[in-house]
Amino acid sequence: MASVQIHDVRKSFGGFEVLHGVTVPIEDGEFVVLVGPSGCGKSTLLRMLAGLEKITAGTISIGERVVNDVQPKERDIAMVFQNYALYPHMTVAQNMGFSLKLRGADQKTIDSKVRRAADILDLGKLLDRYPRQLSGGQRQRVAMGRAIVRDPQVFLFDEPLSNLDAKLRVAMRTEIKELHQRLKTTTVYVTHDQIEAMTMADKIVVMQDGIVEQIGAPLDLYDRPDNKFVAGFIGSPAMNFLDGTLKVNGGQPYVETASGARLPITAAPGNGNGRPVSYGIRPEHLDFAGSGIAAEVVVVEPTGSETQIVARVGDQEVIAVFRERHPVAPGDLIHLQPRADVAHLFDKESGRRI
Numbered sequence: 001m002a003s004v005q006i007h008d009v010r011k012s013f014g015g016f017e018v019l020h021g022v023t024v025p026i027e028d029g030e031f032v033v034l035v036g037p038s039g040c041g042k043s044t045l046l047r048m049l050a051g052l053e054k055i056t057a058g059t060i061s062i063g064e065r066v067v068n069d070v071q072p073k074e075r076d077i078a079m080v081f082q083n084y085a086l087y088p089h090m091t092v093a094q095n096m097g098f099s100l101k102l103r104g105a106d107q108k109t110i111d112s113k114v115r116r117a118a119d120i121l122d123l124g125k126l127l128d129r130y131p132r133q134l135s136g137g138q139r140q141r142v143a144m145g146r147a148i149v150r151d152p153q154v155f156l157f158d159e160p161l162s163n164l165d166a167k168l169r170v171a172m173r174t175e176i177k178e179l180h181q182r183l184k185t186t187t188v189y190v191t192h193d194q195i196e197a198m199t200m201a202d203k204i205v206v207m208q209d210g211i212v213e214q215i216g217a218p219l220d221l222y223d224r225p226d227n228k229f230v231a232g233f234i235g236s237p238a239m240n241f242l243d244g245t246l247k248v249n250g251g252q253p254y255v256e257t258a259s260g261a262r263l264p265i266t267a268a269p270g271n272g273n274g275r276p277v278s279y280g281i282r283p284e285h286l287d288f289a290g291s292g293i294a295a296e297v298v299v300v301e302p303t304g305s306e307t308q309i310v311a312r313v314g315d316q317e318v319i320a321v322f323r324e325r326h327p328v329a330p331g332d333l334i335h336l337q338p339r340a341d342v343a344h345l346f347d348k349e350s351g352r353r354i
């Protein structure tokens with residue numbers, strides 16, 4: 001196992017810079033998830049960790065060693081890809097043992113390491129099958145088995161669950177997390193799925209357009225996002241944003257929207273009266289109340305365990321989520337009470353947290 005240091009790393013393709021100085025410290029044994037929208041540069045960063053892509057500037061270290069110029073096979077990492085990349089003409093056992101064979105290990109050692117990985121992943125009965133005789137989830141497990149057999153210092157995962165159906169994704173998510181708890185191998189995992197990031201990570205790195213927006217523990221990012229981008233990206237359904245003006249006239253501060261709705265906050269900067277802000281409130285922090293902000297119901301979406309209501313506040317829309325069921329229909333006028341203690345304030349221009 002090893003720590004990984006990504007320091008001020010840049011990457012250009014043909015003179016066009018796609019990573020603009022990325023710094024990510026990763027501790028020994030940590031499970032770190034790189035997350036961000038398509039094209040933000042997360043796969044490129046992972047490929048640079050693996051040595052599959054050259055670094056334009058900056059340094060990457062694994063353990064004590066700077067690996068900028070170290071060949072992929074010398075880095076002591078194992079990567080699991082989205083498409084699994086299994087050899088179709090080899091059995092499960094041969095696929096899993098192949099890297100050891102390349103390294104010149106004897107058959108007895110290979111068999112025992114393959115057997116151990118197969119036990120961990122519950123693949124014991126499938127060792128003689130070929131990839132085409134496996135389900136998507138089983139193939140995914142074989143790809144992980146192949147990584148485990150190498151006993152690397154670091155695991156890299158590139159969207160490993162995106163080819164699986166929704167139910168299997170959830171099951172495999174738990175399996176990968178359990179695997180990490182068991183092996184404690186330093187892991188860097190790329191996904192664009194924020195739920196995967198939230199549920200699996202010790203630490204999330206949120207990226208956008210080639211920069212790191214914020215690094216933190218999942219619930220810290222959820223509770224205290226540094227900016228509107230992170231606030232809107234982490235959480236599902238996403239945080240609501242209502243534009244308004246800060247009112248701090250000595251009494252209890254609030255945010256007033258253009259339609260006159262008063263949005264409660266607990267504290268605000270003293271000199272901010274009249275400042276344009278974006279008021280952030282998560283869907284589960286809007287209470288169904290007799291008073292509060294007036295809203296017109298647009299859509300009601302029951303999922304069974306909860307109900308989502310899309311409602312209009314002036315010319316802006318919000319989503320509210322309730323555990324209990326409310327007998328409302330499109331067109332109804334309701335009142336939603338934002339919980340002031342968990343409301344977020346962002347600067348309207350910069351999007352930064354106030």
Ligand code: ATP
Nearest residue numbers: 013014018036037038039040041042043044045192
């Ligand atoms: P996705 O979730 O869609 O895989 P990503 O966040 O992993 O996206 P990257 O694949 O790292 O994004 O791509 C980052 C940027 O670099 C994109 O603008 C992409 O077009 C560009 N890029 C990636 N690889 C190359 C390449 N080989 N040549 C030129 N541009 C590239």
